[in-house]
Amino acid sequence: MxxxxxxxxxxxxxxxxxxxxxxxxxxxxxxxxxxxxxTWSETEVIGNVxxxxxxxxxxxLALINAEVGFLRITNHYVLSDSLSDMGVAVRxxxxxxxxxxxxxxxxxxxxxxxxxxxxRSRTFLDLLRFIAxxxxxxxxxxxxxxxxxxxxTQTPKSVNLVDxxxx
Numbered sequence: 579m580x581x582x583x584x585x586x587x588x589x590x591x592x593x594x595x596x597x598x599x600x601x602x603x604x605x606x607x608x609x610x611x612x613x614x615x616x617t618w619s620e621t622e623v624i625g626n627v628x629x630x631x632x633x634x635x636x637x638x639l640a641l642i643n644a645e646v647g648f649l650r651i652t653n654h655y656v657l658s659d660s661l662s663d664m665g666v667a668v669r670x671x672x673x674x675x676x677x678x679x680x681x682x683x684x685x686x687x688x689x690x691x692x693x694x695x696x697x698r699s700r701t702f703l704d705l706l707r708f709i710a711x712x713x714x715x716x717x718x719x720x721x722x723x724x725x726x727x728x729x730x731t732q733t734p735k736s737v738n739l740v741d742x743x744x745x
Contacts, residue, residue: 579614579615579616579633579634579635580633580634580635580636580639580655581631581632581633581655581744582631582632582634582639582642582643582650582651582653582655583629583630583631583632583650583651583652583654583655583706584604584629584630584632584642584643584648584649584650584651585623585627585628585629585630585648585649585651585675585679585709586602586603586604586627586628586630586645586647586648586649587602587603587626587627587628587647587648588600588601588602588603588622588626588627588628589601589603590724590725600716600725602620602622602628602630603645603647603648604618604620604628604630604632604642606645607632607634607638607641607642610634610638610641611632611633611634611638614634614635614638616632616633616634616635616638617632617633617743617744618630618631618632618633618634618744619631619739619740619743619744620735620740621710621713621734621735621736621737621739621740622713622734622735623679623709623710623711623712623713623734624679624680624681624711624712624713624714624727625678625679625680626716626725626727627679629706629709629710629734629737629740630740631655631740631741631743631744632744633744633745649671649672649675651672651705651706651709652664652668652672652702652705654702655702656702657701657702657703657706657737657738657741658701658702658703659701659702660698660700660701660702661697661698661699661700661701661702661704661705662698662699663698664694664697664698666694669694669697672705673686676708676709681708681711685708685711686708689704689708689711690704690705690708703737706737707737710734710735710736710737711734712731712732712733712734713731713732713733713734714727714728714729714730714731714732715727715729715730715731715732716729717729
């Protein structure tokens with residue numbers, strides 16, 4: 579078994595006049611993960627996505643990574659790992675995803691550094707903690723017919739707890 583961390587979307591799975599349900603898209607892989615004896619855990623972050631740790635075979639992790647909207651966050655999984663081996667393409671991919679989710683460049687620079695050298699001086703935990711800085715409480719907007727994120731800012735479940743739930 580192998581481990582990986584992903585950013586993946588939430589999806590609306592049921593919506594009617596009274597009941598609106600969304601779940602982490604990793605749930606679509608739950609049967610396959612469990613069939614291998616694996617598991618996963620998540621914490622919701624801004625941008626209608628979750629930060630997810632998965633234990634599964636490398637084959638299944640590659641299949642999950644190929645899913646549209648999913649981003650495997652480097653090949654690290656141990657929180658204390660240094661990001662000293664991070665390449666520019668990996669950094670740019672993660673940074674672009676963070677900007678897409680709603681983090682600002684100033685926030686990213688303050689937490690992780692403004693250049694590759696800054697990112698390389700951080701740990702994997704630093705990166706994950708930044709991603710899990712906050713989430714916005716969702717609500718159903720009946721006029722728009724969709725879930726919107728204009729509620730209160732909340733603190734997500736801790737990265738350390740997600741990590742501990744997937745051993």
